[in-house]
Structure formats: C-alpha cells, structure tokens
Amino acid sequence: MKSQILAICIAALASHxxxxxxxxxxxxxxxxxxxSPYMNTWLEVGGDGGSGGVLPGHWPGPxxxxxxxxxxxxxxWTGLIKVDGTSYTWMGEPNVxxxxxxxxxxxxxxxxxxRSTFIMxxxxxxxxxxxxxxxxxxxxxxxxxxxxxYLSVSVAATDGRTHSVQLYADTSAEWTSIHNSDVAQWSYKxxxxxxxxxxxxxxxxxxxxxxxxxxxxxxxxxxxxAATSSMTYQSGQDTTVRQNFLSNGALPNSQDSNxxxxxxDWPVFAFANSLGNVGQTPVTTLYTIVHxxxxxxxxxxxxxNVPVPSLWTxxxxxxxxMVNFFYNxxxxxxxxxxxxxxxxxxxAGGQDYLTITTLSARQAFGAVQLCGTAEKPxxxxxxISSDGNVQTVDVMFPAMPIFLYSNPIxxxxxxDPLFENQEAGQFPQKYAMHDLGSSYPRAIGHxxxxxxxxxxxxxxxxIIMTLAYAQRANDNNYLSQHYDILSQWTGYLVxxxxxxxxxxxxxxxxxxxxxQTNLALKGIIAIEAMAVIAELTGNSADASNYHNIAxxxxxxxxxxxxxxxxxxPHTSLAYNDDSSHGLLYNLYADKLLGLNLVPQSxxxxxxxxxxxxxxxxxxxxxxxxxxxxxxxxxxxxxIASSSTQQMxxxxxxxxxxxxxxxxxxxxxxxxxxxxxxxxPFISRPVVGGHFALLALNDAPANAVGKRTxxxxxxxxx
Ligand SMILES: *[C@@H]1O[C@H](CO)[C@@H](O)[C@H](O)[C@H]1NC(C)=O
Ligand SMILES: *[C@@H]1O[C@H](CO)[C@@H](O)[C@H](O)[C@H]1NC(C)=O
Ligand SMILES: *[C@@H]1O[C@H](CO)[C@@H](O)[C@H](O)[C@H]1NC(C)=O
Ligand SMILES: *[C@@H]1O[C@H](CO)[C@@H](O)[C@H](O)[C@H]1NC(C)=O
Numbered sequence: 001m002k003s004q005i006l007a008i009c010i011a012a013l014a015s016h017x018x019x020x021x022x023x024x025x026x027x028x029x030x031x032x033x034x035x036s037p038y039m040n041t042w043l044e045v046g047g048d049g050g051s052g053g054v055l056p057g058h059w060p061g062p063x064x065x066x067x068x069x070x071x072x073x074x075x076x077w078t079g080l081i082k083v084d085g086t087s088y089t090w091m092g093e094p095n096v097x098x099x100x101x102x103x104x105x106x107x108x109x110x111x112x113x114x115r116s117t118f119i120m121x122x123x124x125x126x127x128x129x130x131x132x133x134x135x136x137x138x139x140x141x142x143x144x145x146x147x148x149x150y151l152s153v154s155v156a157a158t159d160g161r162t163h164s165v166q167l168y169a170d171t172s173a174e175w176t177s178i179h180n181s182d183v184a185q186w187s188y189k190x191x192x193x194x195x196x197x198x199x200x201x202x203x204x205x206x207x208x209x210x211x212x213x214x215x216x217x218x219x220x221x222x223x224x225x226a227a228t229s230s231m232t233y234q235s236g237q238d239t240t241v242r243q244n245f246l247s248n249g250a251l252p253n254s255q256d257s258n259x260x261x262x263x264x265d266w267p268v269f270a271f272a273n274s275l276g277n278v279g280q281t282p283v284t285t286l287y288t289i290v291h292x293x294x295x296x297x298x299x300x301x302x303x304x305n306v307p308v309p310s311l312w313t314x315x316x317x318x319x320x321x322m323v324n325f326f327y328n329x330x331x332x333x334x335x336x337x338x339x340x341x342x343x344x345x346x347x348a349g350g351q352d353y354l355t356i357t358t359l360s361a362r363q364a365f366g367a368v369q370l371c372g373t374a375e376k377p378x379x380x381x382x383x384i385s386s387d388g389n390v391q392t393v394d395v396m397f398p399a400m401p402i403f404l405y406s407n408p409i410x411x412x413x414x415x416d417p418l419f420e421n422q423e424a425g426q427f428p429q430k431y432a433m434h435d436l437g438s439s440y441p442r443a444i445g446h447x448x449x450x451x452x453x454x455x456x457x458x459x460x461x462x463i464i465m466t467l468a469y470a471q472r473a474n475d476n477n478y479l480s481q482h483y484d485i486l487s488q489w490t491g492y493l494v495x496x497x498x499x500x501x502x503x504x505x506x507x508x509x510x511x512x513x514x515x516q517t518n519l520a521l522k523g524i525i526a527i528e529a530m531a532v533i534a535e536l537t538g539n540s541a542d543a544s545n546y547h548n549i550a551x552x553x554x555x556x557x558x559x560x561x562x563x564x565x566x567x568x569p570h571t572s573l574a575y576n577d578d579s580s581h582g583l584l585y586n587l588y589a590d591k592l593l594g595l596n597l598v599p600q601s602x603x604x605x606x607x608x609x610x611x612x613x614x615x616x617x618x619x620x621x622x623x624x625x626x627x628x629x630x631x632x633x634x635x636x637x638x639i640a641s642s643s644t645q646q647m648x649x650x651x652x653x654x655x656x657x658x659x660x661x662x663x664x665x666x667x668x669x670x671x672x673x674x675x676x677x678x679x680p681f682i683s684r685p686v687v688g689g690h691f692a693l694l695a696l697n698d699a700p701a702n703a704v705g706k707r708t709x710x711x712x713x714x715x716x717x
Pocket of ligand 1 (some may be wrong): 119127128129154155283
C-alpha cells in the first residue's frame with residue numbers, strides 16, 4: 001500500500017535522458033554510500049567527466065574529494081555479470097587486461113530518502129535491479145549508529161526463458177585512503193554466515209584525516225556478503241581477480257597477503273555468486289559496506305580533551321558482531337522513513353518539494369556521526385567541504401529543521417558538546433563560539449577565544465536552537481541547566497543586535513557588512529526567545545525585561561529595515577541602503593518558535609517582493625550577486641504565501657534536474673546559469689534546512705500563550 005502510493009507519485013515525473021529515465025529528478029550527483037563524513041561516495045552526474053547518471057562506465061567517487069579535493073580520487077567499486085557466458089559491466093569502469101566488458105543498459109534510475117535504485121536490462125534477456133540503501137533511522141539510535149550501506153542486486157529473466165547467471169562485485173583498496181601511495185592491509189573473515197573482506201590503511205592514525213577530501217586515517221572497512229556454497233571470493237590484483245571471474249564465472253577462494261600501496265598492482269576484494277539458471281523469479285544477492293571506528297572524535301568537554309567512542313560500541317562488543325547485525329537487518333531498515341519523508345513532503349509542499357527533501361536526507365545525516373554512549377550520546381557534525389570545522393553553529397542552524405522534524409533529541413545531542421565546552425570555561429569570550437574545532441574530528445575548542453568571528457550570528461543561533469529543541473521535547477530542565485550562559489549571550493545581543501557592527505554573517509562568502517538587516521532580525525528574535533526561556537524557567541523579571549527590549553527593538557528595526565518607498569516595498573540588505581535587498585530568512589525563527597514578535601505585514605511584504613526578483617533557478621541571496629543558498633530559499637519559502645512558496649520550490653526542483661554541476665547537492669549556486677559558485681560547497685549538512693516547511697508542523701502557535709503583539713505598521717499604503 002505504502003510503496004504503491006510512492007511509486008505513483010514518482011512515476012508521474014519520470015524524465016528521459018541518455019536512454020535512462022530519472023525520477024523524481026536527475027540530481028547533480030547520485031548518493032551511493034552516504035552515511036558519515038567518511039562514507040560519502042557518490043556517482044557524479046553533471047559536469048564534463050560526469051556519468052550522466054549511468055552507473056556502468058564511471059567510477060564512483062568520494063565527495064567532496066573527487067570533484068574539488070586535492071586527490072581527484074575514486075572509491076573503486078566494480079560490478080560484473082555473466083549471462084549465458086557473455087560478460088557485462090554493471091558498475092564502475094573496469095579494464096581487464098585491456099578489455100572493458102560491455103555495459104548493461106540502464107533503463108531507469110529512482111531515488112527516495114535512503115535509496116538509489118538503477119534498473120538494468122541485460123541484452124533483452126535479464127533485468128537487474130541494483131539498489132543502494134544508506135539507512136536513515138533518526139528514531140532508532142542503535143541502527144543509526146552503524147556507518148553502513150547496503151547494495152542489493154536482484155536478477156530475473158524477462159524473456160520467459162531461463163539463463164545461466166554469475167554475478168561479481170568488488171571494492172578496491174581505494175576505500176582505505178585517498179592517497180594511492182598509502183599501504184593498505186586486508187584480511188578475509190567468515191562470522192555466523194557473513195563473509196567479509198576487511199581492509200584498512202596500514203598506518204592507523206586516530207583522529208587524523210584529510211582535508212578537504214574527507215578521508216579518515218583510521219578505522220576498518222568491511223565489504224560483506226552471505227557465506228553461501230555458491231559464493232566464491234578472492235583478494236588480489238584487479239586484473240587477475242576480474243579475469244578469473246570473466247574466464248570461470250567464479251573465484252579461487254584465495255587471499256593475496258602481499259600488503260602494498262593502493263596503486264601497486266591495485267588490490268581488490270571480490271565476491272562471485274553463481275546464481276544458477278535464473279527464471280522469472282528474482283534472485284537477490286545482498287552486499288554491505290561498513291566503516292568501523294572504535295573512537296570517532298577527540299573532544300574538549302567538561303573534563304578536558306578525551307577520545308569519544310563511536311556510539312555503535314555501546315551496542316555491539318566487536319566490529320564483526322556489528323557487521324553481522326547490519327547484514328541481517330536489511331529488511332528492518334527499509335522503508336519507514338522513506339515513506340514518512342515522502343508522504344509528508346508531498347502533503348506539505350507537493351511533488352517538487354518531495355524531489356528536494358528526499359535528495360537531502362542522506363546528505364544531511366551523512367555529515368553527522370553518533371558518538372558517546374547509550375546513556376550520553378552526542379551527535380557530532382562536520383562542516384563538510386566548506387572548511388571541515390566541527391560543530392559549526394551557523395551550519396547546525398540551517399541544518400536544524402531535518403533534525404528537529406525527525407527527532408528533536410538530535411538537536412540536543414548537537415548542542416550538548418558546545419554547551420559543555422563553553423560552560424567549562426573553555427571559551428573566554430562573552431559571545432557564543434563559532435565552532436568546536438577547526439578540523440573534524442578534533443573538537444578541541446578554542447581555549448584562546450579565537451575561531452571565526454561571527455558573534456551576533458552564533459549567539460542568536462544558540463538561543464533559537466535551544467528553545468526550538470526544548471519546546472518540542474517539553475524539556476524546560478534543559479533551559480534551566482543552561483540559563484546562565486544563555487543569559488550571557490542574550491546580554492551580548494541586547495548590546496549589539498539592533499545596530500549590528502561591521503561583521504560576517506553565516507553567508508561569509510559575501511564578506512563583511514555593517515547594519516545587516518537579516519542579522520539584526522535574528523538577534524532581536526533571539527532576545528524574544530530568551531524572554532520565553534525566562535518565562536518557562538520561572539525567571540519572570542528577566543522575561544518581561546527581555547520581552548520589552550525585543551518589542552522595542554522590533555519596532556525600531558522596522559523603521560530601519562523596511563524600504564517603504566520601493567515598489568513593491570521590501571526589507572533592505574543593510575540599513576540605509578534602499579537599493580539593496582536580500583532573503584530575510586531569519587524571519588523563519590519567529591514562526592518556528594511561535595513567538596509572533598514580527599507583524600504579519602512583514603511576512604506578506606517579503607512574500608510579494610520575492611516573486612518580483614526571482615531568476616530562472618531561484619531568488620538571489622542578496623543584491624551583491626546572482627548566487628543563492630538553497631537552504632535559505634527553503635526557509636523563506638516555508639513562511640511565504642502559497643504562490644511564493646510554490647515558486648521557490650519549483651525553481652529549486654528544476655535546478656536539481658537541470659544543473660550542470662556534478663557536486664553533491666551544492667547549496668550555493670547561480671540562479672541564472674544553474675551552475676555552482678566557486679568555492680567548495682559540496683555534500684554539506686545544510687540541506688537539512690530543506691525540511692524547513694516540515695519542521696513547522698510542530699511549531700507552537702504561541703510560545704507563551706498571552707503576549708500582546710507589537711503594533712502593526714502598514715508599509716503597503
Ligand atoms: C525491479 O524493480 C521493478 C520495479 O519495482 C520490479 O517490477 C521488478 O520486478 C524488479 N526486478 C527484479 C529483477 O527484481
Ligand atoms: C602515519 O600517518 C600519519 C598521518 O595520519 C603521519 O603523520 C605519520 O607520519 C604516518 N606514519 C608513518 C610511519 O608513515
Ligand atoms: C548603521 O545604521 C545606523 C542607523 O541608521 C547608522 O547610525 C550608522 O551610521 C550605520 N553604520 C554604518 C557603519 O553604516
Ligand atoms: C526533469 O527534466 C525532464 C526532462 O527534461 C522533465 O521531463 C521532468 O519533468 C523534469 N523534472 C523536474 C522535477 O523538473
């Protein structure tokens with residue numbers, strides 16, 4: 001029932017490109033194994049070297065490394081199949097002693113939130129469904145803690161006959177490091193019916209990683225399948241191993257123990273399955289790839305710098321036990337969240353909205369890792385590609401909607417490390433810190449008070465995120481626990497928010513600017529959020545003080561921010577610059593928290609205005625250039641009139657379908673050409689912000705119940 005509804009929605013938008021259809025759209029890059037900052041393998045679609053979205057004939061690559069990193073590396077992943085003695089390639093671009101087996105014909109591609117499915121036709125005889133699933137299970141931390149991806153291949157005859165079929169898949173040592181001169185080591189293990197090739201970088205170096213390529217220098221990779229009697233395996237040189245399969249349809253069950261550099265006779269880890277005579281009943285082979293790290297981050301918390309374990313270590317006593325569980329759990333992780341995200345996106349924003357959110361889910365969850373213990377979990381976030389920071393507050397903020405909507409406790413697990421570090425006195429500034437460390441996974445903080453300077457931005461973000469979590473979890477305790485530091489940050493806002501000094505906002509690629517209208521608005525909304533926090537924690541004198549300040553500021557802000565003489569009127573990018581404008585995305589927080597601080601006339605005015613400045617692929621971020629941010633567009637869309645909302649949504653869905661870039665859902669793009677904007681904005685967690693509309697589902701109508709609104713000013717006279 002569930003899957004039928006989904007299939008109908010998806011089929012309605014199937015598109016034809018290079019022989020294959022794509023539904024619900026043809027994305028710039030297709031997620032294959034996207035589950036953590038270090039398991040982020042995509043098939044590049046756009047661009048000169050792109051595959052056009054066709055699986056056979058191109059190597060999958062780690063993003064951002066393969067498109068913008070220093071390495072240009074790939075994650076070698078090969079699929080071959082023999083049907084009645086003829087060999088074909090279904091994944092990768094293997095060259096076997098100068099010969100590349102012909103590719104199977106890709107007929108269609110389809111994605112959901114956790115799944116990418118390619119349907120192949122093998123010479124009119126056999127169809128193959130190749131499905132990659134990186135589970136998204138935000139309500140089940142045990143399952144979400146496994147850094148693993150499934151690859152399921154099912155084969156059936158389509159011509160009414162039976163065919164002799166052998167299936168082959170390998171991974172290369174390139175998964176262990178992006179540096180081909182690094183030495184890899186490997187072994188083969190069978191545990192309770194699951195066979196695994198284990199491989200790793202021989203020089204294990206915990207908490208070291210490459211930037212910007214996002215490759216870890218520690219941990220083990222497990223490439224696994226069922227240990228059945230029809231399965232054979234081999235590790236060894238790529239050409240040797242693949243030639244064995246092409247010649248014999250099977251492998252010699254042998255291991256190469258000459259551990260060596262990745263590019264020295266390219267070691268690969270292979271499985272072959274003899275499927276026998278396949279008729280119309282599909283025969284399925286399941287593989288998994290898992291990345292296992294005992295420790296994930298190095299964290300300067302309340303008790304100084306300590307290693308933090310990966311959360312999976314709380315649930316399984318060994319890597320193999322975890323791998324076994326994951327392999328056998330295939331049917332349990334499939335579907336539920338795909339269904340929820342799809343149906344609720346469809347109901348909230350329509351088919352184009354589903355196209356956007358379902359492409360975003362794996363990417364957002366792929367930038368975070370569950371760590372700590374079952375009693376005290378943390379969710380650590382990597383600012384993938386743009387600078388590799390840990391727990392960047394103004395990246396968590398745009399990403400927050402997906403976490404808030406999927407499971408609000410995840411927002412607490414993101415905030416906790418920042419509170420712990422700063423409440424332990426590890427950041428000697430009166431404003432909130434920008435990030436917990438300049439390079440993931442070293443969450444070592446900024447004990448000297450340095451780090452990127454975005455004081456107003458981050459004070460506002462911390463207060464707004466804290467209240468957003470507490471409202472949905474009914475956790476007033478959390479507010480009491482952090483009241484002191486939240487008050488300190490609010491003090492900063494009271495001093496600085498109304499007339500913002502020359503500084504960066506989160507859109508730091510645009511440079512510094514004084515008097516930013518949108519930044520001031522965030523600060524003022526956060527002061528009102530603190531009034532609510534004060535009220536919820538019994539600090540009523542603070543509550544009325546903050547409320548009075550916020551109310552007075554917001555009416556002054558309207559005088560400074562609104563260009564009422566413009567036609568149509570709108571807010572400026574910066575005070576006193578009447579020819580400027582920008583996306584007023586911080587207004588979203590007023591709705592998200594149910595504050596009702598900002599008059600409805602401001603919402604209506606912006607809503608009307610955006611439609612007058614939109615370009616082919618969206619509305620520019622501001623008057624400085626034609627680029628925009630997809631996350632902020634969806635924030636604005638979610639609080640706009642329904643026609644403006646649909647305008648934003650349909651232009652972004654069109655961009656996904658048409659952009660020439662091969663960068664995993666780049667959130668920074670050109671609204672006129674649809675291309676990416678220079679600078680690495682690849683596979684970033686901020687696409688979680690595309691769930692802004694869904695996160696409003698649980699927004700309180702009125703945060704405190706009995707506020708009198710500020711007097712509305714009418715700017716449209
Ligand atoms: C592949 O998927 C399609 C669509 O879901 C289904 O109709 C077909 O039976 C599947 N084929 C195999 C071989 O599993
Ligand atoms: C091991 O790798 C680390 C970087 O992760 C490097 O600093 C160190 O020199 C390497 N050790 C050897 C013996 O190559
Ligand atoms: C910011 O705006 C205020 C209020 O209009 C003005 O007094 C001040 O000069 C502006 N600051 C800058 C740097 O433009
Ligand atoms: C994607 O493009 C195809 C072909 O150009 C078109 O048929 C389809 O409607 C488009 N889908 C979206 C979501 O824009």
